[in-house]
Amino acid sequence: MSEPAQDLAGADLIPTLSPEETAAIEEECSHLPDRESAAIDAMMIVQRERGWVSDASLAAIARLLGMSVAALDSIATFYNLIFRQPVGRHVVMLCDSVSCYVMGADTLRKQVEEHLALKMGETSADGRFTLLPIVCLGACDRAPTMMVDEDLIGNVSAERLAETFKGYE
């Protein structure tokens, strides 16, 4: 058995993309003038499957798109919705922008932190939740708001937090 290739985006890393992920990325590439243009789409595709973009995933994507790992990482780290660290099974994003602020988001933040026993940016020990701040979710008429995974939740009430989080195990 030969040693795996040692270059940064080594051949041994290619299998870290599933055939479905590779196909979805290739589909994006086929609609774009060049492969590098699919960089963000590709990372989002992998993250939707795996929850985050690991170093191995990053290298595999870079190789598939024909770009350097460093260039791809510089793009990854620009975007707040691309996670370069593992996250919990559910990501809670609490709006901290102005309409929610006016409707008590700063107090709510403390209450959510207390309820989940997490500070902003942390993941619970059992891996259930990651808590993050997010900017205006475009539902300011229902402030304060948050997003849990893909669900937008308006009129978040501190009294009903247990109920709100119940479905997310």
Added chain:
Amino acid sequence: MAEGNGKTPAEAPLIGVIEAVGGAVGLAAYESHEGYAAARTALTSMTPAEVIDLVKEANLRGRGGAGFPTGIKWSFVPQGDAAGSGPKYLVCNADEMEPGTFKDRYLLERNPHLLVEGMILGAWAIQASHGYVFLRGEYHAAYRQLQDAIDAAAAKGYLGKNIVGSGFDFELRIHRSGGRYICGEETALLNALEGKRAQPRQKPPFPPASGAWGRPTIVNNVETFCNVPAIIRNGAEWYHELGIGDDAGTKLYGVSGRVKQPGLWELPIGTPIREIIEEHAGGMQDGYALRGILPGGASTDFLVAEHFDLAMDYGTIQKAGSRMGTGTMILMDDSICPVDMCRNLEHFFAQESCGFCTPCREGLPWVEQLLIDIEEGRGKEGDLELLDRNAAFIGGATNTFCLHAPGAIEPLASALKYFREDFEEHIRTGACRYR
């Protein structure tokens, strides 16, 4: 929300069909309310120049914040041989990240075919072969609705090759964003669309000359495109009559904050601020008084009591020293500390700076820190003058590479003017009376 206004499609071209259907509008319902009739008319019996002229005559102005006349923007795109070889691009800015703004999501989730038809018309006008909707990453429901609409429209021959038998081809795809407010700035958006970091580009060249992948490109807001089908169907004169003052058409106005019924309404453009707040949003909640508003999102200057009878249109709000922006206003009531509200706003703008130029990258965090210090009782004599100076430097439109920094300073500079005693009191007493 806008539902239940009881408006007809003739009075409310943006939400009328949503009202008629009572919720999200599918393809069959859309078609039964004249849907895709404008696309059929334009692609089979109007020249691109005729479409552009009609949009110009209608005086449709961009609903993304700046109010640039849409028909004029479209006319900057080179046509025929002058365009060189390769595709032209039509891009919809559905990034909606201006804090306090919640209008585009409403249209995307409830009437996605209206956007698709608006984009077909825009594509015909500038002869674009490829279109993208640049969609906020967090807008999952909007993504599902819009993707379904695109698939249904393609299956029915409204997208793809030889649209409605006209010989015109237009492919429409969605780009789901990776986040960051600066992606809404149209040249940063183009970099993001190309898979790069969303740093704004040097202008000129402007996108109509050189945009996505170096090709002629038009970027318009969701609400802007959604205005186009009814203009093509009903004409410029009809569109003018919808508006009240100098501007034409309707506008999605929104109110958030401590009102009885926060929400979104499609009203004649130029509806007075007071009417929007009192009649539509139901006035302030009991026990709260209104002190100021940000009329069109976080990056617009505060307006105060003396302005509340003004018409919400581009010219009037600009004359009052602010901007209509996105038309969704944020209310500051008397339980809110103006210094702390500015701290919240400047935290957002400092965090969302792309980091390219110094006044924005370094100045905004400095401003935020000064505001934190003042709010927390550590303000010093001279801090207000320092804020004034920073506001002037950062806000000077030519000191930074894009308009993020000037926009960031608008609420602060106006708060320093209208609520100065609050700032002074914090420094004098070392305390915040709102805490």
